[in-house]
Amino acid sequence: MNDTVLVLSVVSAISAGTPILFAALGEITTERSGIMNLGIEGMMLVGAITGFWIGVETENAWLALLGGALGGILLSLIHAVLAISLRVNQIVSGLALVIVGSGLSAFWGNSGDRPTLVQTKTGVRFDPIFPEVIRDLPVVGPVIFGHDPVVYLSWVLVAAISYFLYRTQTGLSLRAVGEDPGAADASGLSVTRYRYVSTLVGGFGAGLGGAYLAIGVIGTWAAGLTAGAGWIAVALVILSGWRPWFALLAAYAFGALRSLGFTLQIAGIGVPSDFLAMIPFIATYLVVIVVSASPTRARKVAGPAALAKPYSREAR
Amino acid sequence: MAATEKEILQVRELTKSFYGVAANDKVSFSLRNGEVHGLLGENGAGKSTLCSILAGLYRPDSGDVILNSERIRFRSPLDASNMGIGMVHQHFKLISSFTVAENMVLGLNAKSRNISLGTVEDEVRELARQYGLDVEPSAHVWQLSVGEQQRVEILRQLFRGARILILDEPTAVLAPQECDRLFEAVRHMVERDHSVILVSHKMDEILSNTDRVTVLVGGRNAGTLRTNETDAAELAKLMIGSDHLPKLANKSLRRFVESTPVLTIRDLEVIGDRGTEAVSGASLEVLSGQIVGVAGVAGNGQREFQQAIVGRRQISGGSIMLRGRDITQLSSRARSRSGLAYVPEDRLGTGLASGLTLEENLILKSYNEPPYSHRGVLSTAVITAAAEKLVKDFDIRGARSGMPVSLMSGGNLQKAILARELSRPHDLLLAASPTRGLDLAATASVRQHIRADTEKGGAVLLFSEDLGEIVELSDLILVLAGGRIVGSYTPATLDISELGLLMTGAKVHN
Ligand SMILES: Nc1ncnc2c1ncn2[C@@H]1O[C@H](COP(=O)(O)OP(=O)(O)OP(=O)(O)O)[C@@H](O)[C@H]1O
Ligand SMILES: [Mg+2]
Numbered sequence: 001m002n003d004t005v006l007v008l009s010v011v012s013a014i015s016a017g018t019p020i021l022f023a024a025l026g027e028i029t030t031e032r033s034g035i036m037n038l039g040i041e042g043m044m045l046v047g048a049i050t051g052f053w054i055g056v057e058t059e060n061a062w063l064a065l066l067g068g069a070l071g072g073i074l075l076s077l078i079h080a081v082l083a084i085s086l087r088v089n090q091i092v093s094g095l096a097l098v099i100v101g102s103g104l105s106a107f108w109g110n111s112g113d114r115p116t117l118v119q120t121k122t123g124v125r126f127d128p129i130f131p132e133v134i135r136d137l138p139v140v141g142p143v144i145f146g147h148d149p150v151v152y153l154s155w156v157l158v159a160a161i162s163y164f165l166y167r168t169q170t171g172l173s174l175r176a177v178g179e180d181p182g183a184a185d186a187s188g189l190s191v192t193r194y195r196y197v198s199t200l201v202g203g204f205g206a207g208l209g210g211a212y213l214a215i216g217v218i219g220t221w222a223a224g225l226t227a228g229a230g231w232i233a234v235a236l237v238i239l240s241g242w243r244p245w246f247a248l249l250a251a252y253a254f255g256a257l258r259s260l261g262f263t264l265q266i267a268g269i270g271v272p273s274d275f276l277a278m279i280p281f282i283a284t285y286l287v288v289i290v291v292s293a294s295p296t297r298a299r300k301v302a303g304p305a306a307l308a309k310p311y312s313r314e315a316r
Numbered sequence: 317m318a319a320t321e322k323e324i325l326q327v328r329e330l331t332k333s334f335y336g337v338a339a340n341d342k343v344s345f346s347l348r349n350g351e352v353h354g355l356l357g358e359n360g361a362g363k364s365t366l367c368s369i370l371a372g373l374y375r376p377d378s379g380d381v382i383l384n385s386e387r388i389r390f391r392s393p394l395d396a397s398n399m400g401i402g403m404v405h406q407h408f409k410l411i412s413s414f415t416v417a418e419n420m421v422l423g424l425n426a427k428s429r430n431i432s433l434g435t436v437e438d439e440v441r442e443l444a445r446q447y448g449l450d451v452e453p454s455a456h457v458w459q460l461s462v463g464e465q466q467r468v469e470i471l472r473q474l475f476r477g478a479r480i481l482i483l484d485e486p487t488a489v490l491a492p493q494e495c496d497r498l499f500e501a502v503r504h505m506v507e508r509d510h511s512v513i514l515v516s517h518k519m520d521e522i523l524s525n526t527d528r529v530t531v532l533v534g535g536r537n538a539g540t541l542r543t544n545e546t547d548a549a550e551l552a553k554l555m556i557g558s559d560h561l562p563k564l565a566n567k568s569l570r571r572f573v574e575s576t577p578v579l580t581i582r583d584l585e586v587i588g589d590r591g592t593e594a595v596s597g598a599s600l601e602v603l604s605g606q607i608v609g610v611a612g613v614a615g616n617g618q619r620e621f622q623q624a625i626v627g628r629r630q631i632s633g634g635s636i637m638l639r640g641r642d643i644t645q646l647s648s649r650a651r652s653r654s655g656l657a658y659v660p661e662d663r664l665g666t667g668l669a670s671g672l673t674l675e676e677n678l679i680l681k682s683y684n685e686p687p688y689s690h691r692g693v694l695s696t697a698v699i700t701a702a703a704e705k706l707v708k709d710f711d712i713r714g715a716r717s718g719m720p721v722s723l724m725s726g727g728n729l730q731k732a733i734l735a736r737e738l739s740r741p742h743d744l745l746l747a748a749s750p751t752r753g754l755d756l757a758a759t760a761s762v763r764q765h766i767r768a769d770t771e772k773g774g775a776v777l778l779f780s781e782d783l784g785e786i787v788e789l790s791d792l793i794l795v796l797a798g799g800r801i802v803g804s805y806t807p808a809t810l811d812i813s814e815l816g817l818l819m820t821g822a823k824v825h826n
Contacts, residue, residue: 189394314334
């Protein structure tokens with residue numbers, strides 16, 4: 001029963017969707033403050049290589065994960081300085097981050113006397129936390145209890161970010177900064193501080209996602225291993241209407257698509273993988289179209305009003 | 317009123333420049349405890365700048381702010397708020413997707429008090445009752461009318477314990493009845509020992525609601541006077557530095573109104589943003605040489621009505637004819653070409669392209685026609701010459717080459733739009749609150765331009781919340797309430813109190 005196609009697909013969808021989910025959660029936080037960071041792909045790659053490298057060196061999966069997150073944060077700091085302090089166009093800065101991130105990670109993954117990085121299987125991994133008896137329960141065993149701790153961490157994060165955004169005063173302030181920085185400023189909130197912190201949280205999510213992808217899902221490093229996962233996360237933020245719980249659902253749906261590609265390949269069914277790779281973006285298109293067709297719906301799931309608009313107190 | 321001689325706030329030689337031009341030039345000024353202090357000045361005189369400095373939003377280049385005999389320096393609006401200074405900006409600073417209560421708690425120090433939205437709502441209701449500023453704390457700001465939003469802004473400052481309230485042109489966005497309520501609330505505030513700085517262009521408001529008044533001219537203080545020792549003439553003289561106010565045209569010299577209709581609207585129906593009917597079956601006619609004024613409280617379909625006429629909003633029924641030609645199906649550009657001039661309410665949003673220069677904005681609707689361009693290439697010399705002429709004719713100030721118009725003051729923006737619209741060939745001028753926020757001189761000149769327009773046979777459809785303006789200008793006054801034309805008066809049949817009632821949506825039997 002637990003090895004029916006459906007159960008196996010759900011399990012692999014969750015596994016493949018988790019890195020994207022982390023990245024999307026981070027980006028939701030960033031964008032809620034009005035900063036758009038399109039550099040997720042770059043931050044994920046840097047997170048992946050940092051995490052992988054630390055994993056190899058320390059043989060500790062948790063340190064690896066943490067290191068990956070730090071890598072993502074460092075890269076997002078570049079975006080924060082450019083976009084918030086220097087008021088550079090956020091699209092340009094975000095795209096530049098992708099290039100910087102891919103370059104850095106590829107270089108680092110190949111550099112010097114450590115070509116081994118490319119080939120090693122880390123041997124560092126996360127093990128399921130529940131005992132086998134529970135994991136063997138029909139259906140719920142593998143679907144709910146069969147995961148490694150990082151998957152549960154992502155669930156906790158979804159709940160935490162959702163609670164933070166909608167139930168706490170700091171979350172309210174963060175959303176205010178993203179809706180109308182001028183009004184937030186006049187209310188006494190520090191727009192710069194909120195935007196910096198949430199941009200770094202975005203880097204944290206992307207770095208974490210990248211590191212988990214490398215050590216928890218794929219288990220090896222290869223240049224460009226994210227293969228567009230960062231872009232899917234960008235689409236997912238829009239698709240979810242900037243809401244964490246919807247991001248979870250969408251991440252698993254996209255995870256299913258990713259793993260479907262492998263399944264179909266193995267089964268010898270000739271659906272071009274490029275076509276499958278397009279589906280997340282087409283889905284995003286469709287959602288955006290459906291949503292904007294109705295003004296009331298559009299208001300509900302519209303992005304932050306001041307998204308990607310630099311703020312300067314004395315400018316008008 | 318409770319004003320005492322004690323000065324709680326002093327400003328000494330405050331200077332603030334933007335791009336090398338001084339908006340405040342060594343301004344000195346003082347506020348007494350418990351007084352209402354009026355701030356008068358032409359557009360661009362630096363009133364908002366001064367207020368924004370006091371509210372901690374702008375940092376002065378030099379000069380001192382002294383609060384309770386202590387020299388202070390605000391680093392942010394939070395500092396000002398903590399010291400008891402609250403400002404209601406000309407453009408509200410509310411998050412429209414949040415509720416009233418959520419806006420109230422925004423920026424409050426979460427640690428200093430344990431805030432639950434429920435208690436905030438109760439506190440706000442209590443405050444609202446005390447000051448006569450009723451609002452529903454659980455409503456979303458986007459659902460509120462402009463007047464309600466303003467009450468939220470004021471309550472928010474009171475809620476944060478502001479002792480000094482700065483109101484920047486609060487009545488510019490209010491209907492007459494709402495103005496009365498606002499001043500009622502202001503009286504409640506001074507009774508409770510608050511001090512108020514009140515910016516306004518309306519002389520009678522200043523005269524009847526302030527204790528003292530300061531006049532700013534070109535960023536300098538031209539004089540501070542006791543209100544009961546001065547009058548409109550003296551203030552006007554200070555403000556524009558000359559005794560002759562532009563004379564308003566004599567009302568008895570009526571123009572010749574031909575009977576050819578320029579604009580004919582039949583049974584217009586328009587759906588509003590929220591999916592409900594905003595205009596329901598309105599008909600009207602504007603004749604050549606005639607000014608038709610549409611009076612009404614904001615939010616009764618004015619915006620949708622105008623948008624339907626200019627082609628920025630789909631109509632769900634009825635027809636619109638311009639000089640006998642059905643323009644219902646035309647694009648807004650085509651309508652503009654067939655002789656529709658439009659002065660919108662929203663200056664920087666729809667009226668002007670905020671990032672372009674004044675010159676570019678002045679030809680925004682004719683840049684692709686000769687003589688401004690030939691085969692797709694702009695003729696800069698012609699454009700500059702034309703722009704210079706308009707700047708002179710309409711007395712537009714504060715523009716420099718290469719500067720985006722968004723940096724100009726409200727009054728000058730308005731003159732720029734008027735200059736552009738009136739200088740193009742047109743049959744009908746649709747004007748929405750054309751003098752909102754303008755100073756006396758600018759108001760007079762804008763009205764003069766509108767009047768002059770009809771002397772050449774043009775027709776004007778005027779939407780305004782300023783009843784005085786409607787009465788002064790119009791040959792026919794219509795009342796719009798709940799999306800319907802509910803009343804119609806000529807200057808001879810005008811009954812102001814009845815009209816006021818109709819505006820509020822009340823039924824009047826005659
Ligand atoms: N943030 C800003 N950036 C650039 N220039 C500014 C800014 N704020 C004000 N100015 C300029 O400073 C001058 C004074 O503007 P201010 O808004 O204080 O005038 P005001 O007296 O409030 O006029 P109005 O009656 O039109 O509101 C104007 O020339 C304006 O263009
Ligand atoms: Mg102003």
